Amino acid sequence: MTxxxxxTPGTRAKEWQTHDRWQTLEPVDPWRDAPxxxxxxxxxxxxxxxxxGGLMAEAARRGLQVDLLLxxxxxxxxxxxxxxxxxxxxxxxxxxxxxxxxxLGVTGDVVRLGLPDGDVAxxxxxxxxxxxxxxxxxxxxxxxxxxxxxxHPDHEAAGHVAAAVAVRTGARLVEYPVWFWHWGTxxxxxxxxxxxxxxxxxxxxxxxxxxxxxVTQVQRLSELPGDEVLLGEDLLEHFxxxxxxxxxxxxxxxxxxxxxxxxxxxxxxxxxxxxQRKRDLTLAALPRPTYGRALEVGCSRGSLTxxxxxRSEHVLxxxxxxxxxxxxxxxxxxLATVEVRQAQVPGEWPAGEFDLVVVSEVAYFLSxxxxxxxxxxxxxxLTPDGTVVLAHWRHxxxxxxxxxxxxxxxxxxxxxxxxxxxxxxxxxxIVVLGVEATLPDPTG
Numbered sequence: 001m002t003x004x005x006x007x008t009p010g011t012r013a014k015e016w017q018t019h020d021r022w023q024t025l026e027p028v029d030p031w032r033d034a035p036x037x038x039x040x041x042x043x044x045x046x047x048x049x050x051x052x053g054g055l056m057a058e059a060a061r062r063g064l065q066v067d068l069l070l071x072x073x074x075x076x077x078x079x080x081x082x083x084x085x086x087x088x089x090x091x092x093x094x095x096x097x098x099x100x101x102x103x104l105g106v107t108g109d110v111v112r113l114g115l116p117d118g119d120v121a122x123x124x125x126x127x128x129x130x131x132x133x134x135x136x137x138x139x140x141x142x143x144x145x146x147x148x149x150x151x152h153p154d155h156e157a158a159g160h161v162a163a164a165v166a167v168r169t170g171a172r173l174v175e176y177p178v179w180f181w182h183w184g185t186x187x188x189x190x191x192x193x194x195x196x197x198x199x200x201x202x203x204x205x206x207x208x209x210x211x212x213x214x215v216t217q218v219q220r221l222s223e224l225p226g227d228e229v230l231l232g233e234d235l236l237e238h239f240x241x242x243x244x245x246x247x248x249x250x251x252x253x254x255x256x257x258x259x260x261x262x263x264x265x266x267x268x269x270x271x272x273x274x275x276q277r278k279r280d281l282t283l284a285a286l287p288r289p290t291y292g293r294a295l296e297v298g299c300s301r302g303s304l305t306x307x308x309x310x311r312s313e314h315v316l317x318x319x320x321x322x323x324x325x326x327x328x329x330x331x332x333x334x335l336a337t338v339e340v341r342q343a344q345v346p347g348e349w350p351a352g353e354f355d356l357v358v359v360s361e362v363a364y365f366l367s368x369x370x371x372x373x374x375x376x377x378x379x380x381x382l383t384p385d386g387t388v389v390l391a392h393w394r395h396x397x398x399x400x401x402x403x404x405x406x407x408x409x410x411x412x413x414x415x416x417x418x419x420x421x422x423x424x425x426x427x428x429x430i431v432v433l434g435v436e437a438t439l440p441d442p443t444g
Contacts, residue, residue, distance in 0.1 A: 002151030010182035013237035028195035043154035044074035045097030051176030053207035054199035060105030067108040076117035080226035100210035121157035138171035166251035170367035269303035298362025302328030363407035
């Protein structure tokens, strides 16, 4: 976070717009992946109009569904106002936000989450769950959100929400700075992350109308002290002109790593009979007594890894969480045949072939498109007589668009290998895919 206020001197728009790097900004093509939907997050009503109003107008003109998610009502914009208590400001800003959306041509949903202004970060997990529920499978969705480095706590919190949502749903993420233009300087800007969207006259006009609709922000509330203009002319100059500048950087979701930081055994794999029984069922379902090279996708602290090592000549265990990898390496240090590696699957995939691939309690933590990519990665690395085992919780998984049954349906539909068998009870399903010839001979 950066220490600044709206009424302190900042960097003028001209200083940005005349800088050499501004003149040579790489173009950002929002329509590159042919999205059929644009979802815009804003920490407060007016953020979206300032940072992405032109893009929203162009999306609406193209006939795309444009949905707007307002995390707060912006009731904290004038904390010292003698005429507008927070309840009144919230009502006015809700009305203004609706008028701005109409000016931009938004015909999709306008969803208000009603979080406390100034406290978005506290509600990160619950907001991520709610936004994931709105997006679902978002492989053809453009997600537009405040930049994670904008300097305003609510803006940065909204950006971190969007980044987590993008990872979980497969949405393409672009981020818009707002206050950064005020407190930042061209010499310290992350130019390699910035790109420009060109706005035509219609988009510029609609954006100007949307900004003007936020009357409580661009005009005085009254002549009394505490009712001053929040967005003065110097600040608004950053949002005029024929370009909108966006940040493009990888989306991240530290939730599973943070889970392992808080609890060295978050699912009780070492102490719960349910987990021990599930491991025993998984091992019993393997058609061959031993395997050469095994791959475990999502090893957590390594409890199943140790069991697989007893049935394999070598096990490569992967996890995206640095803390989980640290825990697994410590727990498995006595096993020379086990390697634990940090990797973000399916993008970071090991070389070579595997006789056994185990995907246990991790498939629903992937986006729908990432799960499909995972299947193809497995197809490419599996030996001709290799085995794939899936083992997943059968109940809903809050905060992610997939669950265990859905994930298993996706893998089955991909025709990766014939299904040799499955086990299912109230809580877990285990599916084994492979070649029939690997099944044990009941008469031998």
